[in-house]
Amino acid sequence: MNSKRNKGLEKIDKKYLWHPFTQMREWHKESPLIIERGDGNYLIDTNGKRYLDGVSSLWVNVHGHRKREIDNAIKAQIDKISHSTLLGLGNIPSIELAEELVKIAPKGLTKVFYSDNGSTAVEIALKMAYQYWEQQSEFRGLPPQALSGGQKSEVKKTKFISFTGAYHGDTFGSMSVGEIDVFVEKYKPLLFATYKADYPYCYRCPIDKAYPSCKIACIKKFEDILKKHHKEIAACIIEPIVQGAAGMIVAPHGFLKKVRGLCTRYNILLIADEVATGFGRTGKLFACEHENVMPDFLCLAKGITGGYLPLAATLTTTKIYRVFLGEYTEMKQFFHGHTYTGNPLGCAAAIANLQIFKNEKTLQKLQPKIKLLSKLLAGFKDLPHVGDVRQKGLIAGIELVKNKKTKEPYQLEQRVGHKVYRETRKYGLIIRPLGNVIVIMPPLSITIAEIKNTMNIIYGCIKSVTGNEGN
Numbered sequence: 172m173n174s175k176r177n178k179g180l181e182k183i184d185k186k187y188l189w190h191p192f193t194q195m196r197e198w199h200k201e202s203p204l205i206i207e208r209g210d211g212n213y214l215i216d217t218n219g220k221r222y223l224d225g226v227s228s229l230w231v232n233v234h235g236h237r238k239r240e241i242d243n244a245i246k247a248q249i250d251k252i253s254h255s256t257l258l259g260l261g262n263i264p265s266i267e268l269a270e271e272l273v274k275i276a277p278k279g280l281t282k283v284f285y286s287d288n289g290s291t292a293v294e295i296a297l298k299m300a301y302q303y304w305e306q307q308s309e310f311r312g313l314p315p316q317a318l319s320g321g322q323k324s325e326v327k328k329t330k331f332i333s334f335t336g337a338y339h340g341d342t343f344g345s346m347s348v349g350e351i352d353v354f355v356e357k358y359k360p361l362l363f364a365t366y367k368a369d370y371p372y373c374y375r376c377p378i379d380k381a382y383p384s385c386k387i388a389c390i391k392k393f394e395d396i397l398k399k400h401h402k403e404i405a406a407c408i409i410e411p412i413v414q415g416a417a418g419m420i421v422a423p424h425g426f427l428k429k430v431r432g433l434c435t436r437y438n439i440l441l442i443a444d445e446v447a448t449g450f451g452r453t454g455k456l457f458a459c460e461h462e463n464v465m466p467d468f469l470c471l472a473k474g475i476t477g478g479y480l481p482l483a484a485t486l487t488t489t490k491i492y493r494v495f496l497g498e499y500t501e502m503k504q505f506f507h508g509h510t511y512t513g514n515p516l517g518c519a520a521a522i523a524n525l526q527i528f529k530n531e532k533t534l535q536k537l538q539p540k541i542k543l544l545s546k547l548l549a550g551f552k553d554l555p556h557v558g559d560v561r562q563k564g565l566i567a568g569i570e571l572v573k574n575k576k577t578k579e580p581y582q583l584e585q586r587v588g589h590k591v592y593r594e595t596r597k598y599g600l601i602i603r604p605l606g607n608v609i610v611i612m613p614p615l616s617i618t619i620a621e622i623k624n625t626m627n628i629i630y631g632c633i634k635s636v637t638g639n640e641g642n
């Protein structure tokens with residue numbers, strides 16, 4: 172115990188730090204938990220108290236903290252070099268990782284463009300898709316002057332289509348294709364317009380018919396937009412199988428495949444944002460694999476380094492890549508690059524992360540954990556304020572509602588999710604809710620016993636918090 176040091180740190184934190192997505196006034200009302208160390212699936216605070224990392228440190232951790240192989244890979248890389256640029260130079264870990272990513276990604280994705288977070292991985296895919304179509308007519312052999320001035324008469328593919336509830340990051344491009352009102356409302360005047368199709372959020376489906384009618388309605392709306400506007404749409408961006416920030420919305424089986432099919436039919440590129448779902452989260456290495464879907468772009472970040480370092484990658488096809496080839500003076504290159512692109516430490520961590528998947532048969536070992544989680548989640552459905560329970564792989568969301576019959580949600584100011592989070596902390600579990608959805612997103616390395624313990628704690632905390640909230 173060193174509460175004096177803790178108080179000192181808290182004071183400095185409150186004096187100088189501005190926390191992300193945080194109402195700082197609320198932050199100042201509470202005593203923050205300050206993490207000092209990690210150990211496997213646990214976080215350890217400055218008082219030495221251990222907490223199970225129930226959200227994988229914001230959906231990034233894969234094999235636990237202080238994983239020996241990743242620690243060692245980073246240390247070994249530090250002894251060689253920590254950073255050099257990919258602008259005009261190559262570096263060994265970025266080369267080796269690119270080869271590995273192409274090997275494991277859905278077939279056909281053959282080119283790797285690095286960046287350092289999920290938002291930029293998405294920006295890159297959007298810019299590439301846009302530029303791909305912009306340079307298409309040249310590619311088809313039209314004279315260059317057809318591309319400039321008044322002759323650009325044909326409808327150009329400059330628009331995007333995305334889904335209701337989508338979250339793709341916090342930069343302007345990624346906000347433009349996102350659609351969570353509280354996140355983007357303030358910035359709306361600055362965002363580019365995007366077509367919006369319905370993501371199948373069956374629990375709150377306005378048609379109020381469970382799958383499959385709801386799936387058909389969403390697909391029909393999607394197709395209607397494409398039918399009407401496909402000539403101006405460059406790409407569709409989707410969080411395959413699971414929408415994360417929307418509250419762990421799991422799409423019914425077949426939805427993604429239908430979206431892929433329609434994109435192909437209407438000549439629209441498909442961007443799969445697997446920033447959250449990638450690297451085993453859904454039970455397969457990539458969510459697209461559940462429906463055998465090959466996107467034109469695959470955005471990866473969060474779990475790519477096992478949750479160690481900021482690294483991201485946007486993968487695409489040879490077909491896209493070739494449209495960026497030309498004489499130097501044609502200026503067809505992709506005009507994008509971040510200073511830390513292809514950082515050797517991040518890439519070394521990512522290589523080690525992927526190696527562990529093989530060595531430890533991570534995906535195989537995950538299957539019984541996923542089954543157990545389903546079984547335990549089923550027990551939550553009877554709780555009087557649990558409206559919906561959703562799961563895919565080691566991602567789960569428990570939606571709390573004020574009134575189970577009418578599906579009336581809790582008021583924002585009741586902060587029910589936050590209260591559950593505060594309660595679980597007492598029992599040594601860290602979660603982070605999304606509004607009134609309790610999120611369970613532990614490291615893939617979580618054990619059977621830890622899953623049971625986690626779900627027990629959450630059950631008890633939901634019961635006590637919602638019991639006190641009344642109807």
Ligand SMILES: *Cc1c(COP(=O)(O)O)cnc(C)c1O
Pocket residue numbers: 287288289290291293338339340341410415416444445446447448472473
């Ligand atoms: C987290 C997330 C992002 C943004 O990633 P950052 O690294 O936070 O920029 C983008 N897309 C999805 C689906 C995400 O979950």
